[in-house]
Amino acid sequence: MQQEKFITTASLDAGEINLIHRYWCAANYLSVGQIYLLDNPLLREPLQAQHIKPRLLGHWGTTPGLNFIYAHLNRVIKARDLDVIYICGPGHGGPGMVANTYLEGIYSEIYPEIAETTDGMRKLFRQFSFPGGIPSHAAPETPGSIHEGGELGYALVHAYGAAFDNPDLIVACVVGDGEAETGPLAASWHSNKFINPARDGAVLPILHLNGYKIANPTLLSRIGDEDLKKLFEGYGYEPLFVEGHEPEVMHRLMAGAMDRAMERIRAIQDRAHGGASPAELPRWPMIVLRSPKGWTGPKEVDGKKVEGFWRAHQVPVSGCRENPDHLKILEDWMRSYDPEDLFTADGGLKPELKALAPEGDRRMGANPHANGGLLRKELKCPPLADYAIDVPEPGKTVVQTTEILGKYLRDILTLNDAEKNFRIFGPDETESNRLGAVFEVTDRVWMEKIEPFDVHLSPDGRVMEVLSEHLCQGWLEGYLLTGRHGFFSCYEAFIHIIDSMFNQHAKWLKVTRELEWRKPISSLNYLLTSHVWRQDHNGFSHQDPGFVDLVANKKADIVRIYLPPDANTLLWVANHCLKTWDRINVIVAGKQPEPQWLNIEDAAKHCQAGIGIWDWAGNEEDTISPDLVMACAGDVPTMETLAAVSILREAIPDLKIRVVNVVDLMTLQSKDQHPHGITDEDFDQMFTTERPVIFAYHGYPYLIHRLTYKRTNHQNIHVRGFVEEGTTTTPFDMTVLNQLDRYHLAIEAIERVPGLKEKAGHVVESLCGKLQEHFTYVREHGEDMPEIRDWTWRPGS
Template identity: 70%
Template sequence: MDTSSPHSATETELALLDRYWRAANYLSVGQIYLMANPLLREPLQPEHIKPRLLGHWGTTPGLNFIYAHLNRIIRQRDLNLLYICGPGHGGPGMVANTWLEGTYSEIYPKVSADAQGMQHLFRQFSFPGGIPSHAAPETPGSIHEGGELGYSLVHAFGAAFDHPDLIVPCVIGDGEAETGPLAASWHGTKFLNAARDGAVLPILHLNGYKIANPTLLGRSSDEDLRQLFAGYGYEPLFVSGDDPQKMHRLMADTLDRAFDRIRDFQQQARQGHTGDSVPAWPMIILRSPKGWTGPKTVDGKKVEGFWRAHQVPVSECRENDEHRQLLQNWLQSYRPDDLFDEQGRLKPELQALAPQGEKRMGATPYANGGRLRKPLKTRDIREFAVKIDKPGDTQEQSTAVLASYLSAIFRDNPDNFRLFGPDETASNRLSKVFDVTNRTWMEEIRDYDEQLAPDGRVMEILSEHQCQGWLEGYLLTGRHGLFNCYEAFIHIIDSMFNQHAKWLKVSRKLPWREPIASLNYLLSSHVWRQDHNGYSHQDPGFIDHVINKKADIVRVYLPPDANTLLWVGDHCLKTWDRINVIIAGKQPEPQWLSMDEAIAHCEKGMGIWPWAGNEKPGKQPDVVMACAGDVPTMETLAAVDLLRQYLPDLSVRVVNVVDLMALQTRDQHPHGLEEQDFDAIFTRDRPVVFAFHGYPALIHRLAYQRNNHPNFHVRGFNEEGTTTTPFDMTVLNELDRYHLAQEAILRVPGLQEKAADVLDKLQEKLAAHHAWVREYGEDIPEVRDWKWPSQQGGGEVGD
């Protein structure tokens, strides 16, 4: 082993470091088991033990070992490190280390740095009214929720992008290493630019077992692991053993080697000496026993180095005298009197091992990204507006219009904004951003490649998991971003969305956590324009999943055209501590509202479009034709056009909904319309035919408390799809103009009998469409060439 680093640890330093590690282990065990007698000043009694033992010991001593050694690296090299704890069950270690370094007591004064605070530290862990058993928003220094198995490394890379002064040691458990997202995360180095980004130091922590089985990588030979990670492009460095004295020396020397490598790569890149290939960044493979330093056996069964160490190794300490004595012996093996003084404070020579101030990993502002967040520089959306003379006269690709706005964001925010997507930026018509930046690419670039560059700021990899994780890490460390994706495949990250929503919910209640920029999704290539790819690409259900979360966290927007999309995009990028879902089409489509009209409409969340209806002044309409989504809006207006042709005396009101959450009552969601305003739009007793982008049941779920909800008749995606024409997709799901017009006639009392001939004509049109599309493979001219009649256009958007 090369020990030539000028930072090499002395034997005295390592002896102190071993005591610090023992202190962290002692505190970790205490959190799992004790509610009193924290320093063992008297023999353990049943009442000192928690009645319910919850927590995970197996991974914790290894995490404490790494944390202690990283403290030495910080002190000696004056570095900013962000510790990402992939084995989320190692929460006791994360809490213990932040208490030892002083951060925990500063944030939570009740948990003071003495015996009284230690008792509170122990009692609160996995206890009603206390803290979770895993790394969580409540844990100082954490950006990674303990339940997020598989995402630690992708979060680490997201944190490192555009943070040149940050190094992110990321501990990956060998159980976590078996997940698909983690396996893809190793490719993050191909997107990491040493000249402008920070660095990630993966530490693969192999203790051999997960909950009840061996792990795949834990059983792999060193040579197999060396080949695997060399193939990924890393330089694997091994630290293996169970003798603490030898392991401390080996770990210290290995960390010195790794950080020397990182320093050299960054210096070369920042001096302009870039090589022809991605650097072989170091990564560490740490093999240590599961439950290291804990009981070797319990009741004659193997524990240390086996899966029985995973959770609570000694489980009957209240009722079983032998177990309680085993626990006492275990705790005393760490020699607490050698670690803490009479007042229960960490001894001064051990306190000196922790970094100071914001260099402490529990206090780093990189783990509290709102402290680093700078406002995004944006331009007036009117600069990018589509000029509208009359509703429906202009055809535009709405996402292409938004791309011009995003290009300006890139231009004005060179180190504070990135766009993430799974190889779909161009497909989603956002190519205008490539006028300003390129795709990030650190591998070989050939002379015929396009829009690839090491300093590109568009992050594309064909993995929704990686895009989501990169963006989360980027946001959690203080920056801004947007994730664009095909609507049907955003479901791949459902569980990641869940965890981020939970993180936001909890962190917003913690006064010490500053707000971070919102996680923004742009879902295009949506269900109604996936006619070319077919049924596998047709699914609008992500909205339903999102709306399960706490009302004050999520927002869903369905802008009907480009100007409303500009307002929504601009609004969402300026928010914080939210998850915003924007669904907008990429195909040429009619444009309805001027920018001033779009602003007024979006600020209200929904509204009446007087120019589209034919209501009599001062009278209620016969029917309300409502819509949410771009294709449903077009089909609704086409249906209204048919009704005005066939039944000119029928009084029709047209309502468009941009902000889906406005349908809920105000007590359900902060964007919900007040009851009187909702009634003024939808009436209290008239039929409402609602054309919706997604599954119809969702509208009923959102509006069920509204006065007129019994008269809501919703049409949307009914799980019918195939490879077909755009209009045929709406017909298959009965969301088309003909079905919508029929629905209106059927729902207005007494109209069905009077308009039987109109119903027949509409049915004939459906039959004609069916025959035509199967004969010619394109939509009928009446549909293909339809435009909103100019004599019906004009006028301001109402309220």
Template identity: 70%
Template sequence: MTEASSFTDNDLHLLDRYWRAANYLSVGQIYLMDNPLLREPLKPEHIKPRLLGHWGTTPGLNFIYAHLNHAIRQRNLDILYICGPGHGGPGMVANTWLEGSYSEIYPDISQDADGMKKLFKQFSFPGGIPSHAAAETPGSINEGGELGYSLSHAFGAVFDNPSLIAACVIGDGEAETGPLASSWQGIKFLNAARDGMVLPILHLNGYKIANPTILGRESDDNLRQYFSGLGYEPLLVSGHEPEKMHRAMAGTLAVALDSIQRYQQQARSGTAPAELPRWPMIILRSPKGWTGPQTVDGKKVEDFWRAHQVPVSACRENDAHRDILEGWMRSYHPEDLFDEHGQLKRELQALAPKGDKRMGSTPWANGGRLRRELVTPSLTAYAINVQSPGETQAESTDALGSYLAGIFQHNADNFRLFGPDETASNRLGKVFNVTSRTWQEPVKSYDEQLAKDGRVMEILSEHQCQGWLEGYLLTGRHGLFNCYEAFIHIVDSMFNQHAKWLKVSRALAWRKPVSSLNYLLSSHVWRQDHNGYSHQDPGFIDHVANKKADIVRIYLPPDANTLLCVADHCLKTWDRINVMIAGKQPAPQWLTLAEAEKHCAAGMGIWRWAGNEQEGHAPDVVMACAGDVPTMETLAAVDLLREYLPDLRVRVVNVVDLLALQTQDQHPHGLSDEDFDALFTADTPVVFAFHGYPSLIHRLTYQRNNHRNFHVRGFMEEGTTTTPFDMTVMNELDRFHLAQEAILRVPALQGKADDILDALAEKIAEHHRYVREHGEDLPEVQGWKWPSQQGGENIPE
């Protein structure tokens, strides 16, 4: 343990009092609704009827916060405090109130006795604030209700932020989660010349809810070896006695910050050694529930799991417990901390940094304050030339890759692409013409697209891609996460937390809008030529559709030009989660760029060129589709219907903006009932070919007039390693099944087209035989094109 020469006895005394003030406020939030300064003995009516909150981790968080304040003032630093322990809300709220940032944001919670009373009462109270660090908490960029994401957020926050240090406190319970365990690798992706730095502070208090923690029981030597192996220089601070701990923490923090400054200066002056530096991290061992009751009812509390939540229960009903609580709170000597008005004493106020240097006011914790608009190039240079619908073949994501390369060229420090080693696989490789993958480790002579200043972030962990992107967005920048569709489910819970964060933050006027979280899901369910059943699951869209309507968007562009339009729109939005799903394989291109722009703006529309309606006559059947493969199979089915039943009046409706199927009161993009009926009619059979599970379309349209006539085909949980077309046949989404469905649903055809149904059934049987004998699809399927003579002006309606 190193002692900092600049940390005087007076510094220690003042800092200890500040820490005691934060602890006092933290306990008060958990227990009190009145008598905040203990101006009279505690009475039952002063105690909250329901005691909720988490004490165990809080004194350690307060200890760290106080020392970081000291370092900011001494060194004029920009530090973002990331509170990893799930329910560290009392500490975050207490410290931001002490420094004044809380009251500036919430003037009703003033820095005096009245404000303190309100501060206490609102905590975990109906109409108040949650017990964990949340969007309502100044200085926070992560939702603390779920563990595991703090360190990935920290790394995302410092990419392209060279002046920022993210001090990330990781609880030893959180350290056991999978996402956190892989987060330590983030150090290998930081470029000291361009990025800021993360200072991980592993807070070991030994226990989680009711058990010891794994790392908490490890020896100091094992911890040093473990984190040294990960590439860090671990610095240990351990103990119980406040004076020794303060001196040790001040000295250790000074060593860590000196190391960071030295390494960054070397990198930025071009004198850094070739090998990666060992960036510092701090391991802080302190008792769980530090400074709280030693025992309650003869049972151990401090330094044990009983300190985790509410160490002393039933303080309204139990006089003895209330006495313990009062003794505990008075042990902090509130009269030494607050003046007669309930304000923090002046000499303690001076310990907090000023203005935006305060960790509760830092603009990096309110990234909308720093957000710069993304500079986007014109789509014209990247559009696919479509002379006639279906004539041209192209890879949609390849076109998007070219567009993203243009984004990189126009945004040198404001955009990054994240993905789990799938950028090239998803056909976005054109970005490598202008940038490389970020790579700080040694590079072999035969390696490709690796560079220290690369802006494509690849790590084989969906958790880290999501966490990095969230941290990057929440500190004011823009990005895109590309992933295989089936495996995006790995971050379902992370998506949940971000969606909740956006929902809450959008209702907070002081939270400025941040760029949207954008997903591109490719290698999707319908084209897994060499992957098996494990890679076949389109259910993420169902998961997304559960969230608040004004937060989420789901787009299913049918070709490259619509994908370009959708991506260009999504990258310019804010406070949203946008999901784009597009295949990477060569596929027919249907719309010109101008047509695509009009179609995407409408969200869905009639493809007049694909149908054969007669003016003045309603269609006999509506063939609807959402998704690139469902669109192709629908058009192929329409081609078959024209061959077999030329007099059948067919309308084709393509849906790009999936949630626009909902009513206007369900979703902001929802079509009016009048517009919906204009597309799908009020009584015509609708055969809907859908990219995902059929039940979602029924769920989205159940309030529509014609819902009873919707007949949806989609993924039926059938799949294996097989040909592209066989995947559609196995799930009855292929052209033959769709044509059969249309015939069966048109009342006028009942009993009159059995020979056609038999012919289509034979086609399905022929396919089954052929694909299993030859290992490829029928020639007529592989070579199918939309007949050019049927093409014409496309005017989506």
């Protein structure tokens, strides 16, 4: 390869190169020690079997490259006084991230027991991938990390999310070549088209090509430099290549690439800050680092190639306790870094090497952007009363619920415009989800060419739309983790695309809440709309309410699930969620016109409780216990339940019915399972201890059974919900297909109340006739019967 074709080397003298190299050796030494050693941290005595961990866990292959990058970032931070955070995409690079933050000193500041001494180094080594210690990834416990890498594919999108609205920040993001094969990462390269250099920070992607993943070559590593250059130029980058294995040459090349990248970033930003509008998108720099996998480690073990091959991926030499030859390979490997040249007699990093690291908050492990709660400011929210829907009588007013929320979000954008700390994210669906009012005050972010006939596109927009749920989720996570606020709306069926990203974020939050030094970040707020019961025009592929089932699996104090039945309850829930921290809030609400049930005062009381009896809907009056409880959770289930109640009250006036509506799904759990759970006494008072409960639920029925299985009356709770029946059909026919409609609900109520079916058989027969009438009507006319379309609530007798 003609290296000079792409970059020039930096003008560092031999002394500077030697210092950087020794710093790199120190990080490598500490990384190997974490994987292998229980004791003898500085090899002050010959290495023996008892010094080795009984279980060798960790990954070496990617780590020396990560350490090499870290050392060179330190140099440019100090030389240029830069504000930089480091995102480690290769998930198993944890040893390197821990080693470097230890060398900086921030690790010992946060964890004083892991001091910069020989004993502290012993503890540093022992804790790694050890019971009671720390994970092998760049986990929440690792200072400077906002990205664990437990699952590959999200590093670059997190980096861009962190850079939005952070004009002074540079996010250095290392992308492993194994990670580069994932779909989310492949899409993430396009994030450069959403960075506005006049108001955002910069991302410096560093593609780390060491040739192999676990047991195979990586795709990008086998692409020639010319083709790789064309690929990334096509993405809109200026690729700078650093390739080789000789340390002195590689240090000079990397220093040159870093200098070129930082100069290019500064030039792009200076031009934008000067008010110049680029004729085309800026071509942001990136670095392609080709280095051997397991660089500086054993060349061979047992006659088999290790360095520069996939065998270096995890633990290159594994039999050190029982095999003297392996023990010698390990000792020779660690001594090759010359620890006496790196560390003082008491175990601290030598002063001339210590001086290479940035100071204070400029250390990447101490940068406050990597502990976003330190920077978080409260979101300004307008009064809910300004957006409340007037509901003089339940069920008579019909509005599009999410349209009202859109107006509320519009004014949040306005109130927080000065702080630039709130964005809305969604996959090309903001308008579709009826949140279009936000476009009265902002636009979609768009840095590419804008045609004269385009609408709501601007480099200064605060709505992030791209047809990739992965990018929306990742951008939002990066934005939240660096101290800001956001809101994510999505079609309910397709939020499943980011199931595993949700999992990773929930795990991150769970761990950070146990770390006092990690300050709370804003909650991740989802609005799931265009939901299962109103996807009649799209059909079966768009009908899936199962995301909430996944959410309910997570640690109780991390997740919340809300099913507001109308606009005023949605307003209250959204306002509440946007003010919370360290949680994941899922709101499910439809976008189609629907009846409104509660005025804003009653909505607030109902939502604060999370669950309640709607006295105006039932007819139990002063009876000790009703004959029947009709419960509901979700907007369509609520409407169908009230329609069923109306039918029953008119047809069987003596039947005493109680109506219970659930907004906060987690209230159904017992108090010991979830902090929002209501007490057993309150549950029994609401649902009774022996009466039948017909529960109409938005999603899959089993979740309600799972949440209530410990309750006294669980055996009498009969749940109807989505049972995987769907097609392109009318709204009401969707409920009929899943037996969630008013007629099936009323029939089941009659069948479950002891002795009622014998007295009201004629009512059941009439309702079955209605179902047949519906079946015939929709297939002849292509729409629901007038009595369904025009239905409004009336209490019956």
